[in-house]
Amino acid sequence: MKVIASRANPFYRTLLRQFRVAGKPGELIWLEGPHLCQMWQTHQMGMAWLIFESSRLGDPAIEALRVGVDLEQQICLSHDLFDSISSVQSHQGVLMVVPAPEVPSLVRLNCATVLLDRIQDPGNVGTILRTCAAAGTTQVICSPGTAAVWSPKVLRSAQGAHFVLQIHETIDLSALLAKESGSQDRLPVLATALDASASLFETTLPKQAVWVFGHEGQGVAPELLAMADQRIRIDHAQAAIESLNVASAAAICLFEQQRQHRQSQ
Numbered sequence: 001m002k003v004i005a006s007r008a009n010p011f012y013r014t015l016l017r018q019f020r021v022a023g024k025p026g027e028l029i030w031l032e033g034p035h036l037c038q039m040w041q042t043h044q045m046g047m048a049w050l051i052f053e054s055s056r057l058g059d060p061a062i063e064a065l066r067v068g069v070d071l072e073q074q075i076c077l078s079h080d081l082f083d084s085i086s087s088v089q090s091h092q093g094v095l096m097v098v099p100a101p102e103v104p105s106l107v108r109l110n111c112a113t114v115l116l117d118r119i120q121d122p123g124n125v126g127t128i129l130r131t132c133a134a135a136g137t138t139q140v141i142c143s144p145g146t147a148a149v150w151s152p153k154v155l156r157s158a159q160g161a162h163f164v165l166q167i168h169e170t171i172d173l174s175a176l177l178a179k180e181s182g183s184q185d186r187l188p189v190l191a192t193a194l195d196a197s198a199s200l201f202e203t204t205l206p207k208q209a210v211w212v213f214g215h216e217g218q219g220v221a222p223e224l225l226a227m228a229d230q231r232i233r234i235d236h237a238q239a240a241i242e243s244l245n246v247a248s249a250a251a252i253c254l255f256e257q258q259r260q261h262r263q264s265q
Contacts, residue, residue: 001074003054004081012081015051018097019085023151025169030152032087032095034061036160040096041065043163048097051075053082056093065094087152100150107168107176109210110185112137114254115173117214117221118145119246124216125149126157127247133161135254137211141168141176145215173212177227186210188229191220192249197231205257213250219243 004012022030028048031037037050038061050069054076056062066074077085082093114132119125125147132140140149147154149167180186190205191212212228214220225231234244234252244252 001071001076003076005054005078007081007084011075012077015049015075015085015097022087022097023148023155025148026100029098029100029150029155030087030095031098031155032152033092033156034065034094036155037065037094037096039160039163040098044098044101046099047073048099049073049075051077051082051085051095051097053091053093054078059093061092062094065096088156103166103168107141107171108183108185109176109180109187109189110183111139111187112208113139113141113187113210114250115176115210115212115224116140116142116146117173117212117224118143118218119213119215120145120147121216122147122151122153123157124245124247126154126159126161128213128250129154129158129161129165129167131247131251131254133158133164135251135258137165137254139166139168141171141173143173144170174221174223174227177224181227189227190230190232190253191225191228192233192253193220193225193231194233194243195231197233200232200234200253200256203230203232205260207257207261209257211250211253213246213253216246 002011018028021027031040050065050073052062114137129140142149149169177189187208187210188206189210189212212220212224234249236244
């Protein structure tokens with residue numbers, strides 16, 4: 001076990017550099033708090049470091065995480081040093097640095113899927129991932145410009161949803177839809193839009209679909225709307241609120257779809 005108490009320590013400087021780019025495509029992932037760390041151990045394999053604050057040694061949750069982890073991969077930091085690499089104000093004194101999980105290189109639209117088109121707010125992305133996992137979606141595909149799905153803020157919002165979803169990042173959604181358009185097993189594509197759309201609550205939704213949710217301000221890109229099989233709107237009091245938050249809209253759509261088919265599940 002490495003015990004570090006000095007900011008001048010070369011290994012600690014390496015940690016600081018990793019912390020600044022945590023979760024970006026191609027970089028290591030930082031999981032903070034016992035819950036996410038435990039879920040990683042349950043669902044995934046591979047770890048770079050298990051890092052904990054020195055005062056938390058002996059804590060049952062942290063001791064459970066240490067079981068089976070090579071001592072060379074365990075890093076014990078002083079309180080001040082841990083504070084410097086924690087992404088939360090009131091941290092729980094433990095985090096894991098892990099490699100990104102492998103995903104299939106071939107992306108298909110033949111299972112329940114959500115496409116995220118340039119959704120920039122990490123909280124929105126994380127909330128949508130959590131909703132997808134709860135609603136039975138199996139795959140999430142993100143365009144360039146969408147918040148990094150493995151960033152610490154998205155991980156905190158998703159609360160473990162990453163580990164039950166197949167997630168693809170920086171995918172050209174227009175090219176994907178064009179490539180899949182002739183596939184016999186491609187699911188229908190539904191995109192949220194205010195104009196030239198059908199009411200969600202007056203539409204018979206397919207049991208499985210590819211849903212497209214778009215940018216917080218601009219909505220789904222026009223080229224993606226043009227490729228959708230159907231445009232869907234959520235009727236609401238527009239005089240009071242022009243549009244719904246994208247994470248709220250995703251939850252309403254996915255659970256309305258589930259509600260319509262609950263007897264056949």
